[in-house]
Every structure is written in structure tokens, then in C-alpha cells.
Amino acid sequence: MKVLLVITSLSVGGAERLVTSLADEYVANGHEVILVRFHGDEEVRPSDSRVRLVNLEMQRSPLGVLTAMVRLRFLIRSFRADVINSHLVHANILIRVLRLVTPMSRLVNSMHNSNEEGLGRMLAYRLTDHLADVCTNVSQEAVEAFERQGALKPGRMLAIHNGIDTESFVFDSDERQRVRTELGLAENTSLLLAVGRLSDAKDYPNLLRAFARLEACPMVPQLVIVGDGPLRHDLEALADSHGIKDRVRFLGVRHDVPELMSACDLFVLSSAWEGFGLVVAEAMSCRRPVVATDCGGVREVVGSAGFLVPPKDSAALGEAIERALGLSNERREKLGAAARERVVERYSLQATAERYLAVYGNDNHISKE
Incomplete structure (x- = not known):
């Protein structure tokens, strides 16, 4: 499977650590992976060199956003991913907008919180909800919080717990x-x-x-x-x-x-x-x-x-x-x-990766209605 992972940045944070770990897990299991970020340095990164890293170098201006989106559109068309999985609010919204003009086989949006810090972001999610095939969040409580805030219709989001590498996080x-x-x-x-x-x-x-x-x-x-x-x-x-x-x-x-x-x-x-x-x-x-x-x-x-x-x-x-x-x-x-x-x-990383891969490959996992 060809997987395109898209995230806002690779700063130090829980979502960023999870995504880089998932990239490592995917390539270890024979999948081809490109990990794209919109901007910033690689404060965290995958450990496996087979993961291809791309920085869109997006600038904080209308022209900078447009330029980054054109670069991402070109990458999507050339890579021909079986699935695109975006993470965090800015990446999620931008990739949905890009889908209006760019064919994507399957789009999975992953949220990592119960609170996106503003009604505007939740409204943006609601207005673009139909552009995603599947949404995920990191706990059942977070799923229910999104539903209560009207970010999407009930039944459109799955809970997939974060996973960690329990061989790295061990007492020494x-x-x-x-x-x-x-x-x-x-x-x-x-x-x-x-x-x-x-x-x-x-x-x-x-x-x-x-x-x-x-x-x-x-x-x-x-x-x-x-x-x-x-x-x-x-x-x-x-x-x-x-x-x-x-x-x-x-x-x-x-x-x-x-x-x-x-x-x-x-x-x-x-x-x-x-x-x-x-x-x-x-x-x-x-x-x-x-x-x-x-x-x-x-x-x-x-x-x-x-x-x-x-x-x-x-x-x-x-x-x-x-x-x-x-x-x-x-x-x-x-x-x-x-x-x-x-x-x-x-909460092992392997179990989390298997759950994501199951969602990537299941076209009928959640109805878009």
C-alpha cells in the first residue's frame, strides 16, 4: 500500500511523535510511505530512512499557502497514494479543500484532541466534512466532544487510541x-x-x-x-x-x-x-x-x-x-x-498501526451519508 501522511509540522508533540512512529511501523511492514509537513524543522522524525520526508515550506501569507497547496497537489498526483491520512486541524482542513480540485483515492482525517480552540475551526470541519471518507480521533470522549460541538454528523468518526513504542519507553x-x-x-x-x-x-x-x-x-x-x-x-x-x-x-x-x-x-x-x-x-x-x-x-x-x-x-x-x-x-x-x-x-504502537491500516483499506467502514 502507498500511504501519504500529511501533518502541519514536525514539532515536538504527541501527534507528531505518533505520526513518525506510524511511518516507521508502516515501512517495516512493507508499505511505501511519504510523510509531508507544511512547514518547520524536523524536531521529530522517523527513524527508518525508507520514509520519504517532504517539507512544503509554506509561508504565512495567501501566496505562501497557495504555493504550498500547488506543491502538495503535484506530489499527490505523482505519488498516486492508495490512502492519504492527514493529522491536526490545519492539515485536515487544507487537504479537504485541495480535494475539490485533486483526485484522491481515499482521504482519512485524524484529529488529536477534544477541543480545537475555537468555534471557527469546528465550523470549518462541519462545512468540509463531506470531503473526507473517514475521520478518527484519539479517544471515545474526543469523538463525542466533536459530535456535541457539531463538527460532524454522529457516526462519522472512529476512536483510534494513540500507540507508543513500549520497547523504547521502558524504565532504565x-x-x-x-x-x-x-x-x-x-x-x-x-x-x-x-x-x-x-x-x-x-x-x-x-x-x-x-x-x-x-x-x-x-x-x-x-x-x-x-x-x-x-x-x-x-x-x-x-x-x-x-x-x-x-x-x-x-x-x-x-x-x-x-x-x-x-x-x-x-x-x-x-x-x-x-x-x-x-x-x-x-x-x-x-x-x-x-x-x-x-x-x-x-x-x-x-x-x-x-x-x-x-x-x-x-x-x-x-x-x-x-x-x-x-x-x-x-x-x-x-x-x-x-x-x-x-x-x-x-496501547502498543503495533495495535494502533493495525487499526489505522484497517481503516485505510476498508472503503465501507463509515458511510458518508
């Missing part, structure tokens, strides 16, 4: 020690880790306010935040205003996330909204205790193998962090083992 005691030494942490200092783009969706102010409540802990923990984004300056200023600047480190983009997860004692997700919560599954695969906000599909991921709190409630988040840090070593080990077992059984 040697890497734990290496990273903790790099960070200058004492052996008995607890380390909290958060991973994700510094944007409104991740609600890092919620995390910083919760973290500021932990002064009463016998050993004051440290917090590391991995990722970058438009809110970095504001978040650094907020940490300073709460008097925790010396205990919070913003590491920016890192490419050793599994190792950082091994180094932490607790993984925290403070999001206001999510689609699936890929980083939560990755941390669980590394046998890490997790405290997360109950948003999007996160409850489906965590189950009983972690702590869930309401979104936008820093008091509840802080209390859950304290409870998790107070676990005995025995309880911590049992919780970590249960977390990994849950992820391996439910």
Missing part, C-alpha cells in the same frame, strides 16, 4: 542515575516531570500553582518541564512570582524523554484539555506513578493505575502530588508495574 536504572547526575539531584530529592508544549492546553499555570503548595514536604521536590512554546516567558515569570524559580527547570525541547521519565519519581499532567494524553501512556510504560487531570481520554489511559484530579484545580492537583510522593516504595513499585502492564496490553 542506569539512565535514571545518569540524568539525575546531569541535573545535580541528591539521591533523596524527588523529581517531578511534565512534558508537553508550553501552550494554553497544557495549563502549566495550574501545575506551577500546585507545585508552590508543596513547601511543607519533608524534602522539597524539584520540577522539570520539557517542551517549548509561546508561553515560556510568562511561565518563567509565574514561577518567579510564586517563589519557586529555583526549584523549577524549563529544559526546552529534549530528545531523551524516555530517559527523563526513568529519572523522575512522579509524572504530572496538568492539562485543561487533551485528546488522549500520549505522554501519560509513555510515563506509565516507564513504570512511573502518574498524577493527571481528568480530561479528554486521560481517564481511559490511566484507569486505576494512577491519580486523577479535576482540571483547573491546583489545590486538588497539589494534594494528589503529595499523596503520590508519600507512597511507600512497595506501593510505588506495584503501581508502576500495573501502569506498564495496562499500556502494553492496550
